[in-house]
Amino acid sequence: MQHTVALIPGDGIGPEAAEQAVRILNATGVSIEWETVEAGHGVSLKYGGDPLPESTLAAIRRHRVALKGPLTTEVVVGRPSVNVALRKGLDLYACVRPIKTLPGVASRYTDVDMVVIRENTEDLYCGIEHLVIPGVVETLKLITEKASLRIAQYAFDLARRERRNKVTAIHKANIMKLSDGLFLECCRRVAREYPEIAYAELIVDNACMQLVRDPSRFDVLLMANLYGDIISDLGAGLVGGLGVVPGANIGEEYAVFEAVHGSAPDIAGKGIANPLAITMSGGMMLKHLGEEKAAQALDEAIQAVLKQGRTVTRDLGGTATTREMADAIMDHLAGI
């Protein structure tokens, strides 16, 4: 079957990593017609315009599926985040980030296998903030029953589908009694509909401590936007870093697949970025497109390259370039 996918190379290491991901995904034999579209800081610099052109949103709506590189968001100054606008604009409410120990990738733990489920459309990321008087600013945290129920439902459905045993809701409802309180209340309501799946709650600070002490006790982690953003990177640190953690933003109608990492300006343009995170996001995309066998083969090829450990990028202790690592994965795919 022929698939069509929008490709957003993005900023920083995005284009170099996305280029290799596309080569690898094409090498799985799945027939994908890619439409490359632009978004991000680079676009607004180049054309002096909108970092999220309407034509890019239209392409994603047309194909329903996109593979996306990271987009730079300036700190303090500049425009609001394009990532946030994209997720809200397409109502990609569920951010799904599997965090798993990989063979051959050095880390402090050997048995991490969890999924971070992050609500993607509200919380402090609504960007509702204003200057009250000079020296005093206010930022609103927005939590709704509707969004909390649907993300909880998503997490429990995923747990059921993937035969996972436990969902842990992460919150700060001891302090934000109303907003995180509502989130938690929704998680509890949904949990009651899934009696076969254990349900637990943890305050976010304690959750961070428990995660670094013993991540193996976690399974599905369910949380609002900000905690999900932070815990995703913490999770990446448990399994070898941002170079090896994929992700997906899923809505009722559209899905955008992207790595957890950002545009990594410190290594951009050097050809040394790890292509795995975006490639593995592409693997999640293959599953979403119903290409289970190809996704499985891709997984095997990645694991083989990691196990051998000869052709891996600098972040994993090797010396390979982005392209060389991609070539190694493609060689394995050719042999499967």
Ligand code: NAI
């Ligand atoms: P970052 O994730 O870009 O980089 C953090 C560290 O991880 C850096 O040392 C970087 O070199 C390393 N790293 C990240 N990806 C890597 C890869 N594939 N291979 C090897 N090393 C890798 O986070 P940072 O520096 O905080 O953010 C940079 C920019 O990215 C910011 O403008 C931020 O807003 C944006 N960002 C965008 C995201 C997205 O588009 N989904 C997600 C996170 C950040």
